[in-house]
Amino acid sequence: MASITLNHLVKQYGDGFPAVNDVSIDIADGEFLILVGPSGCGKSTLLRMIVGLEDITSGDLLINGQRVNDKEPRERNLSMVFQNYALYPHLTVYENIAFPLRLSKGKFSEEEIDRKVRTASATLDLDDHLQRKPANLSGGQRQRVAMGRAIVREADAFLFDEPLSNLDAKLRGQMRAEIAQLQRRMGITAVYVTHDQTEAMTLGDRVAVLKKGILQQIASPRELYEQPANLFVAGFIGAPSMNFIPAHVRGEVFATPLGDIPIPAQAQGKMTQAGEIVLLGVRPEHFEDAKFVDEAKLPYGSVFETEFTHTEWLGNQQYGYIRYQQDEAVQAKLNELARDLDGDEMAPQLVVSLDASSRIRGGTQGRIWLDTRRMHVFDPETGDNLTRDVEAGAELTREAAEEREAEIERARREMAAAG
Template identity: 70%
Template sequence: MAQITLNNLVKTYDDGFTAVKGISLDIADGEFMILVGPSGCGKSTLLRMIVGLEDITSGDLTIDGKRVNEIPPRDRNLSMVFQNYALYPHLTVYENIAFPLRLNRSKIDKEEIDRRVREASDMLDLREHLDRKPANLSGGQRQRVAMGRAIVRQADAFLFDEPLSNLDAKLRGQMRTQIAQLQRRLRTTAVYVTHDQTEAMTLGDRVAVLKKGTLQQVASPRELYEQPVNLFVAGFIGSPSMNFLPAKVQGDKLATPIGLLAVPDKVLKAAGSRDHVILGVRPEFFEDDDFVDDSVRAHGTTFEATPRHTEWLGNEQYAYIDYEPDPSTKQLMDELARDLDQDEMPSTVVVTIDSGSRMRGGKPGKFWLDTRLVHVFDTADGSNLTRDAEAGAELTALAEEERESEISAANG
C-alpha cells in the first residue's frame, strides 16, 4: 500500500495547452480515490502523471513521502489497468497474468509465479479460463484478466483508467461490485478515473471532481451529493441531474418559473438581496402531492404544473415540466452546459414521483417539493450559498469510519 501526495501538479504541453492546473491532493494509504469529470477535464492526464507516463511540468508527486517526479514508471511499483485491457492476444490467460512477473525472472522463481497467478485467478473467478486466449473471453473476463495481472505484481497502488467503459450496463454493474470488494480485501491504494458519475458514487471512498484541469471539490460521494460546493459539482453529480431554476426573493417566497415557492428562512437568508439566484432542486425532492405523507407535508411547499411527458420505470416515475428560460441567467446556464459537455441546459424540470401516481403528460397536476433540501447558487460565480461545510465534513468523516469497518469485515 502507499500514500500518494500531489502538490500543485501542473501539466503544460509543448503547444502551450495546460491540461492540469495546479492540483493538490492527498490520497491516503489504502484509500479508493476517484478522479471524475467530463471529457477533457484532465483526469486521465493526472493519472498518467502519477504512474509516470506523462512528465510533470511543475509541482511535486510523492509516494510514501518520496519524491518520484523523475523516477521511471517501472520503478514506481504501481499497477495500471487500462480501458482497452492491453492483453497479449497470443498468450493464454495464465501467461497474460504471469507476464509482469516473468519480466523479473531473476527475482521471482517459477513456483512463486505459479502461486501468485493461481491465487489471483481464484480471486477473480478465472481458474477455469487459464488455458484460454483473450479472443475467446467475454469483455468482463478480459477485464478481470487485466486486473489479475495488476494483482500479481503486489504493487503499492492500483491505477484504473476508465476500465469499464467498454462493457455493457449489466457487466459494468457486476464489475463495479467485484472491483470494490477486491480493493477492500487487498487494502491496496486505488486511483480510478471515470467520466461516469454512477461509478464514482458507488466505488469511491472519496471523489475528486475536476473541471478544465482544476480541482473543484474532494469529498465522500454523499458530501458531494448533499453539500456540493458549486453549480458544476451539483450538476455533474447525480442522475438525473439536479434541476436549476432562476429565482428571486419575493417577500417570504422565491419566485421561480414554476411558481412562488415557500422556502425556509435559511434559504431566503442565503439568497439575500441579490437580484437573481439559481435554485438547485434534485428530482427526488419532488412528489405527487397525493402521495405525500401528512407527517412531512409541512416541510415543503406545493405548486401546480402540467407535465409535458411522464416516464414509468416500475419503481418510480419521471415527470418533465417545461418552463420559460430567464434571459438574466441564460449566459450562466449556457456556460454550465458547456462545462458539463451538453449542447444546452434544457428549460425543463425533471420530477420524480411515486410509481403509483396517475399523473400523465398534458394533464395539470399538483406537486409537492421538500424545501428543506434545496440549494441556492450565486449567479456571479456559481458558488453554493446554502452549503453547510461543517455538515459536509461530518458526512465525509462518517464515510471514513464506514470504510474502516468494511475493510475489517472483508479481512476478518
C-alpha cells in the same frame, strides 16, 4: 500498500494550456479515490502523471512520503489497468498474468510464479480459463485478466483508466461490484478514472471532481450529492441531474416560474439585495405528487399546480417532466454549464420524481410538493452554492472514512480466518 500525495500538480503542454492546474490531493493508504469529470477535464492526464507516463510541469508527487517526480514508471511500483486491457493475444490467460513476473528476469522461481498466478486467478474466478487465449474470453473476463496481471505485481497502488468503458451496461454493473469487493478484500490503494458518475458514486471512498484541469471538490459521494460546492458539481453528480430553477428574491419569497416559494431557513440572509436573481437547485426526488405527501410534511415545503409534458414509468418509480419559461438573465450561464457538462444547452425543463402509483400523466395538470428544506441556492455569476453547509458535508465524509476503515478491517479478518 501506499499513501499518495499530490502537491500543487501542474501539467502544461507546449502551447501553454494547463491540462492539470494546481491539483492537491492526499490519498490515504487503502483508499479508493475516483477522478471524475467530463471529457477533456484532465483526469486521465493526472492519472498518467501519477504512474509516470506524463512528466510533471510543477508541483510534487509523493508515494509513501517519498518524492517520485523524476522516477521512471517501473521504479514507482504502481500497477495500471488500461481501458483496452493491453493483453497479449498470443499468450494464454496464465501467461498473460505471469508476464510481469517473468519480466523480472530470475527474481521469481517457477514455483513462486505459479503460486502468485493461481492465487490471483482464484481471487478473480479465472481458474477455468487459464489455458484460454484472450480472443476466446468475454469483455468482463479480459478485464479480470488485466486486473490479475496487476495483482501479481504486488504493487503499492492500482491505477484504473476507465477500465469498464468497453463493456455493456450489465457487465459494467457486475464488474463494478467485483472491483469494489476486490479492493476491500485486499485493502489496496486505488485511483480510478471515469467519466461515468454512477461508477464514481458506487465505487469511491472519495470522489475528486475535475473541470478543465481544476479540482472543483473532493469529498465522499454522499457529501458531493448532498452538499455540492458549486453549480458544476451539482449538475455533474446525480442521475437525473439536479434541476436549476431561476428565481428573483422578492421580500420573503423566491419568485419562480412555478410560483412563489417562501425563502427557507438555510437560505435566509444569503442573498445580498432584493430583486437579485439566483438559481435554485432541486433534485428530482425532492419533488412529489402532493397526493402522496403526509400531512405532517406538507408545511415543510411548497405545493404547485402545474402541467406535465410527459411522464416515464420505470416500474418502481416514475419521472414527470415540466416545461417552464426560462429567464433570459440566467440562460447564458445555464448554457455555459451545459457545455461544461458535455451538452449543448440546458432546456427550461424540470424532472420530478413521482410515486410509481401516481396517476399524473403527460398533458394533464398535477399538484406537486417541493421539499424546500433540501433546496440549494446558487449564485448564477460565480456558480457558488450559497447554502452549502460545510461542516455537515465534512461530517458525511468523516463517516464514510470510518466506514471504509471498518470494512477493510472486516475483510482482512475474513481473509485471515480463511487462511
